[in-house]
Each structure stands twice: as structure tokens, then as C-alpha cells.
Amino acid sequence: MTGSLSSTAKERMNILVFGKDGQLGKAFQEELSKLTTALLVKPTIQYVGRSECDLADRELLSQLLNQVEPRLIINASAYTAVDKAETESNLAFAINVRAPEVMAQYAADHGATFLHYSTDYVFDGEKYGYYLEDDIRNPLGIYGKSKAAGEDVIARIFASNNGSGQYAIFRTSWVYGDGGNLIQTILRLAKEREELKIINDQFGVPTSANWLAQVSLNLVLDEHPHLRKFTSGIYHAVPAGETTWYGLACLAVQVALDAGVTLKAHPSTIKPILAVEYPLPAPRPINSRMSTDKLHLVFAGLGDMSKLEQLNQPWDKAVQSYVASLAKDGLI
Ligand SMILES: NC(=O)c1ccc[n+]([C@@H]2O[C@H](COP(=O)([O-])OP(=O)(O)OC[C@H]3O[C@@H](n4cnc5c(N)ncnc54)[C@H](OP(=O)(O)O)[C@@H]3O)[C@@H](O)[C@H]2O)c1
Structure with missing residues (x-):
């Protein structure tokens, strides 16, 4: 179905954000609110969670899009239960492929901008060095396969539509923010146990959900902020540097200790292990x-140097301030 936005929707900056209760969805709420506080004419922003729209229901999703007429669609939702996906393949594909397919089709048909997120898990990790956007993907599990299929369906829709719609898929890794994540799990375990065993042969980059939301908005919005034109496609979005889960755990525990949190574990009692030891x-x-x-x-x-500086932010600085803020708020 091809359509066009109503004249009122064309005039308004209408933003629709899916996944409002997830880590990235909450980060978008914070970052968009900061960005729009000082504006005289504020964009209309609608945040949607599971209770407003179950993304497994494509009909409902379509209705919502037609009703809201967004000019910018941000899909911060996803099926992210990596291990559970192995036995819930249908659901993983429904949320990670068929729901973004509906969003992308709407954006392509109506000249809207679509932001979507993918994962390092589309790769098998066998490459020596850094993955590039167009490197061959070979996901090892169902979650990765569903995210790779989501990338494909979005690219296909926009390629076969020569309208004015545009999309960016940000591939990211090891996201942490307001929600359950590995840093919080490590800190909880560090409170309960003296010794922790953490994998030290998987390399990646911890990515703050707020950082990711800021970088995404930097690409799609100009300083006014109005939508800007960019080249549609996949963009890798992770902060600078790299570590292992073990490196991340040692840093998180040390920062919490420095902030005065009482933990049973200490960096010296965290033991590095191989991934094969923790299947x-x-x-x-x-x-x-x-x-x-x-x-x-x-x-x-x-x-704009500030956008480059932000992209170059080192992962460890961001983790330090995240853990320090958890400690300050009594959340460890
Ligand atoms: N987390 C990571 O380490 C990581 C790494 C690489 C890439 N990514 C990608 O980054 C993006 C954001 O991840 P995140 O960490 O923010 O994920 P998250 O915290 O798990 O949030 C995902 C959100 O999607 C919602 N959702 C799932 N199924 C739904 C359904 N049927 N109907 C409506 N909403 C549904 C969830 O709703 P409920 O809250 O109701 O469950 C949740 O709020 C995703 O695309 C993910 O694949 C994440």
C-alpha cells in the first residue's frame, strides 16, 4: 500500500518510539526530552510499549502507524532473550522481522524516517579484527538469525521503494541502561559471592543506551531539530575501545567499591574463564x-566536532559514570 502523509502530519514533527519500557526506549525518552525542552514548538512524541501495542499483532501495529502518521519511527523494541530464542524462534522472528517489516513498509510508503537496531550477534566472531558493515554475516543462534533477517527485510523494502523514505539500522553490542543488564547482574553477584568466574575470551564493546540514543539522534536530526537527509543503510554504533566480559566485570566492581558500596567480591577475586567453561x-x-x-x-x-567527540567516547568512562550513578542512587 502506498500512501502519503496528511498535510497536518507533514507540517508536524511527529515521532513514534516503540519499546518504551526497554533500556534503549527509556534512553530515548530521556534524550528526546532534553533535546526538546527548550523548543517553543515541540514535536509530538508518542512512546509505545507492549500494553499499547503488542508487536506480534501486525494489524494493530499498522493501525497505530496510520493513526499517528509519524515522520520519524524509532524502533527500540526487540525480542532480546538471546537464550530463550533458541526455543521461541517463531516469537523472535515475529518481533525482530515481521514487526519491523510493517514499520519499514510504512516509512518507505509515506516518506518517513525509520531507525532500527541490530546486533553484533549477526556475526560468528571468526573474523580477525573489526567487523565492517558489509562483512558476511553468519549468526550462531536464533536471536542473531532473527536480527539478521530483520536487517534484510528493511533493506529490501527501501530498495524496492523509490519514495523519499530513509532508514538507518544501528548495529550495536553489549547494551546497558535502565533495565536488567550484565553490569547489574555482575554487581548483584559481587554482593552475594566472594568469587566470580567471568568469561575472558569474548571481545566486544559495552554500549550505554543513552549514548546510543544520542548518536542515533545526531544522525537523523539537525540542530533545530529537523529531520536531516542521510544515506540509508547499516551503521555500526559502539563507543571507542574494547574489552572482555571479565574486563568489564573488574571495572564495574572496582568503581562500585570506590564509591563505597560493600561487596563480597573484589577485582582480585574475579577469575577469568573461557567461554567453553560456561556453555x-x-x-x-x-x-x-x-x-x-x-x-x-x-x-x-x-x-560538527562535538558529534565526532561523542562517537569517540571511550566505553570505560561511560561504564564508570553508569556504575557511579547506580551507587549514588543506592541501586547496587
Ligand atoms: N541488550 C543488548 O545487549 C543488545 C546488544 C546488541 C543489540 N541490541 C539491540 O538494541 C535494541 C534495544 O535493546 P534493549 O537492550 O533496549 O532491549 P530491551 O531492554 O530488552 O527492550 C526491548 C523492548 O521491546 C519490547 N518488546 C518485546 N516484545 C514485544 C512485543 N511483543 N510487543 C511490544 N513490545 C515488545 C519489550 O517490552 P517489555 O518491556 O514489555 O518486555 C522491551 O521493552 C534491540 O534492537 C536489540 O536487539 C541489544
């Missing part, structure tokens, strides 16, 4: 490192 239902890539050169080039082209 999980879904295998993970050993190497999750992704090059962000493509996004660097785009931001360099905008001539």
Missing part, C-alpha cells in the same frame, strides 16, 4: 568488535 543455550561470537569508520565519515561530513 549457554545460544553460542555467542568470540569477536564482537565492529568498526565505526562509516559513522565517523558521516559525522565528519557534518562538520
Whole structure:
């Protein structure tokens, strides 16, 4: 179905954000609110969670899109239960492929902008060095397969539609924010146990959900902020540097201790182990490192150093302030 936005929708900056209760969805609520506080004419922003629209229901999703007429669709929702996906393949594909298919089709048909998120788990981790956006994907588990299929369906829809719609798929890794994540799990275990065993042969980059929301908005919105034109496609989006889960655990525990939190574990009582010693239902890539050169080039082209500086933010600085804020708020 091809349509066009009503004249009122064309005039309004209408933003629809899916996944409002997830880590990235909450980060978008914070970042969009900061961005729009000072505006005289504020965009209309609607945040949608499971209770407003179950994304397994494509009909309902379609109705919502037609009713809201968004000019910017941000899909921060996903089926993210990596291990459970091994036995819930249908649901994983429904949320990670068929729901974004409906969103992308709407955006392509109506000249809207679509933001979507993918994962390092589309790769098998066998590459030596940093993955590039167009490297061959070979997901090891169902979650990764569903996210790779989601990337494909979005690209196909926009390729076969020569309208004015545009999309960006940000591939990211090891996301943490307001919600259950590995840093919180590590800190909880560090409170309960003296010794922790953490995997030290999987390499990747911890990514703050707020950082990811900011970087995404930097690509799609200009300083006014109005939608800007960009080249549709996949962009790797992770902060600078790299670590292992073990490196991340040692840092998180040390920062919590420095902030005065009482923990049973200490960096010296965290033991590095190999991934084979901790088998999980879904295998993970050993190497999750992704090059962000493509996004660097785009931001360099905008001539705004602050966007480049933000992209270059080191992962460990962000983790330090995240753990320090958890400690300050009594959340450890
Ligand atoms: N987390 C990571 O480490 C990581 C790594 C790489 C890439 N990513 C990608 O980054 C994006 C954001 O991840 P995240 O960590 O923010 O995920 P998250 O915290 O798990 O949030 C996902 C959101 O999707 C919603 N959702 C799932 N099924 C739904 C359904 N049937 N109907 C409506 N909503 C549904 C969930 O709703 P409920 O709250 O109701 O369950 C949840 O709020 C995703 O695309 C993910 O694949 C994440």
C-alpha cells in the first residue's frame, strides 16, 4: 500500500518510539526530552510499549502507524532473550522481522524516517579484527538469525521503494541502561559471592543506551531539530575501545567499591574463564568488535566536532559514570 502523509502530519514533527519500557526506549525518552525542552514548538512524541501495542499483532501495529502518521519511527523494541530464542524462534522472528517489516513498509510508503537496531550477534566472531558493515554475516543462534533477517527485510523494502523514505539500522553490542543488564547482574553477584568466574575470551564493546540514543539522534536530526537527509543503510554504533566480559566485570566492581558500596567480591577475586567453561543455550561470537569508520565519515561530513567527540567516547568512562550513578542512587 502506498500512501502519503496528511498535510497536518507533514507540517508536524511527529515521532513514534516503540519499546518504551526497554533500556534503549527509556534512553530515548530521556534524550528526546532534553533535546526538546527548550523548543517553543515541540514535536509530538508518542512512546509505545507492549500494553499499547503488542508487536506480534501486525494489524494493530499498522493501525497505530496510520493513526499517528509519524515522520520519524524509532524502533527500540526487540525480542532480546538471546537464550530463550533458541526455543521461541517463531516469537523472535515475529518481533525482530515481521514487526519491523510493517514499520519499514510504512516509512518507505509515506516518506518517513525509520531507525532500527541490530546486533553484533549477526556475526560468528571468526573474523580477525573489526567487523565492517558489509562483512558476511553468519549468526550462531536464533536471536542473531532473527536480527539478521530483520536487517534484510528493511533493506529490501527501501530498495524496492523509490519514495523519499530513509532508514538507518544501528548495529550495536553489549547494551546497558535502565533495565536488567550484565553490569547489574555482575554487581548483584559481587554482593552475594566472594568469587566470580567471568568469561575472558569474548571481545566486544559495552554500549550505554543513552549514548546510543544520542548518536542515533545526531544522525537523523539537525540542530533545530529537523529531520536531516542521510544515506540509508547499516551503521555500526559502539563507543571507542574494547574489552572482555571479565574486563568489564573488574571495572564495574572496582568503581562500585570506590564509591563505597560493600561487596563480597573484589577485582582480585574475579577469575577469568573461557567461554567453553560456561556453555549457554545460544553460542555467542568470540569477536564482537565492529568498526565505526562509516559513522565517523558521516559525522565528519557534518562538520560538527562535538558529534565526532561523542562517537569517540571511550566505553570505560561511560561504564564508570553508569556504575557511579547506580551507587549514588543506592541501586547496587
Ligand atoms: N541488550 C543488548 O545487549 C543488545 C546488544 C546488541 C543489540 N541490541 C539491540 O538494541 C535494541 C534495544 O535493546 P534493549 O537492550 O533496549 O532491549 P530491551 O531492554 O530488552 O527492550 C526491548 C523492548 O521491546 C519490547 N518488546 C518485546 N516484545 C514485544 C512485543 N511483543 N510487543 C511490544 N513490545 C515488545 C519489550 O517490552 P517489555 O518491556 O514489555 O518486555 C522491551 O521493552 C534491540 O534492537 C536489540 O536487539 C541489544
